[in-house]
Amino acid sequence: MFKLLIVGCLTVLVALGASAFEEHPHFCIETEPLLLSEIDRRIVMPSEKDQQCHIKATTLTLKEKASLVDTLCTDHGSTTVKRDNHHFLRLHNGELSGRGVQAEVCANEADSVLAWVPYHTVLKNYAAELNPKERLTYIAKATNVEREKTELCHFRHTDLVNAVSDNLFTCVVMIFGDNFYGLEDNINVLVELQPLMYQLRNITYLPWRNVTNSYKMHLGDSVLRNPSGERKPIYGSLNYAFVEKILVNMSSVYQDKSLARLPLLFEHRSSVLELDADGVGGLDVAEKAYFGRSMDPRSEVRVQVIGQWVDQHREFGADIYEYYGHGLRRFKQPLLGARLTFVRIDNTEPVFMAPESSNLAKASLFREQKAGQLKEDPSGNFTEWENAQEEADSDGYYGWFVVTSLLLALVVILGIYLVVRTHSRRHKQRQRYEVANTNVAPPA
Structure with a gap:
């Protein structure tokens, strides 16, 4: 009983450990970003994976990280980058867990796992969790397929929390600020993925x-x-x-x-x-x-x-x-x-x-097996038993035959003994009679 209790407790422990953490079912991480030439505006039927991944984060390549650090952390003669401290979002298992600042990216040289999440996904899933009264800006990238160009930009916090989804939305280019991108372009927001x-x-x-x-x-x-x-x-x-x-x-x-x-x-x-x-x-x-x-x-x-x-x-x-x-x-x-x-x-x-x-x-018919031949029964034991025992049990008349033979032999032996004993008694009586006759005198 104590053994069963211990094993049962350990089994519950394993079950609890297995269910303690589950990965977000609708959050996916892509590690192979698309090339600029592969981004277009054609209508593509979503695959089964796209239907399951409501939130998709695409990690930055090494080249993208180098460009990000160079743009955010290097003096290019622009006062905008030096004066502003743009923000990025932090995601833990697909959930919004906080925000980071541009200085952190520069301090660790973008050593953390950074990724891009489409703007409409951020708007749908995370905008409601933000404070509308804050005055911040967020780092993003904009891709214009017609001009075959991708640039780092930033957009306003109010555009996100107010769900701006028309031509009032603008993503301002980081360095010089002379280029603007709208939602008709491919806008992706910078996020940092946190380890689970x-x-x-x-x-x-x-x-x-x-x-x-x-x-x-x-x-x-x-x-x-x-x-x-x-x-x-x-x-x-x-x-x-x-x-x-x-x-x-x-x-x-x-x-x-x-x-x-x-x-x-x-x-x-x-x-x-x-x-x-x-x-x-x-x-x-x-x-x-x-x-x-x-x-x-x-x-x-x-x-x-x-x-x-x-x-x-x-x-x-x-x-x-x-x-x-x-x-x-x-x-x-x-x-x-x-x-x-x-x-x-x-x-x-x-x-x-x-x-x-x-x-x-036991008295039974048994067929001797070949020497050294071992077979495994259903319980997992190696043994030499085969179907001979079952065959012997099915031929049950053999045991009765042996017992009957023994009884008949005993009867025969007993009969012989009685016959010999009777014959011996008669022989002894005849001898006594013959001896008695020899002692009688002959007649005169």
Whole structure:
């Protein structure tokens, strides 16, 4: 009962960990921006992916980032850029999480994950969350296909919150401010994508290891059978499943102050596990235990397989990746000296039960198998039993034949004994009569 409670709790733990975070179903990240030549105004039927992605963010290329930093952070003789401090939006899992300023882009040289989101998407999904009284400007880019030109520009906060969607909307070019773009052009707003989690990948376990033994639990039952007429070793196996618990020491992971305290994705057994805020997760594991023994001819024995829970304390190194959702991740920094604990089943062993009398040798027809031939029954045990036992059971008259033969032999032996004994008595009486006659005198 205690075993079932532990396994049940770990199963609930895994279920809670799996449902603790879900990626935004209508938010997508594109990592391959379209070229200018591929942007046009033709009416294109939306694909199934476009229908599902109500919010689509397209990451900047390295060339676009270099151009962005050069335009925002370099003195081009324009007082507009130096005086104004334009803003950009921050998105976390497709939701508006805040805003950043132009100076931050210059300070980190656009090292964060920046992306473009179409203006109409920002207007539809995020404008209602902004304060209409603010007087800000936002960074964007405008593409005019006819002029084959794309330029950085900025537009007013009031245009966004007031849902300006006609020719009153203008996107002013950054450097000189002498070009204007309207909504009839392709306008995309600059956003910064924030990581959702950290992925611990390329795990390398260090030599240090400490093991703490815990209690033992019952893993399953099996049967070993030896149908052969000679004593021999018989081997078997048992499939069992359990939940392997993983506990990561969070303080050993977040020892670097530059890391935000985000949930962790842990790479283990060719899977990526989501850990909760305490660094705890679990994984369903299927294993196989092997066992065997030397058995008497035509016998079988029941087996219980038990295993011992152990706590394995390990140190490991890994590569920390920032995970932004929908498969997008970026290398952050290496990790050394982190610690974790595996709670798993180890040291499995069989417990052989005493054979029952009904399991010993039986009077039955048995077809001897070829030497060394092993077959696997549905329970997963390797044995030499085949269909011969069932055939013997179907020919039940054989047992009656043997018993009847033994009874007839006993009757015959008893009859012979009685005949011999009767004949012997008669012979002795005849001898006495003949001896008595020899003692009588002959007549005169």
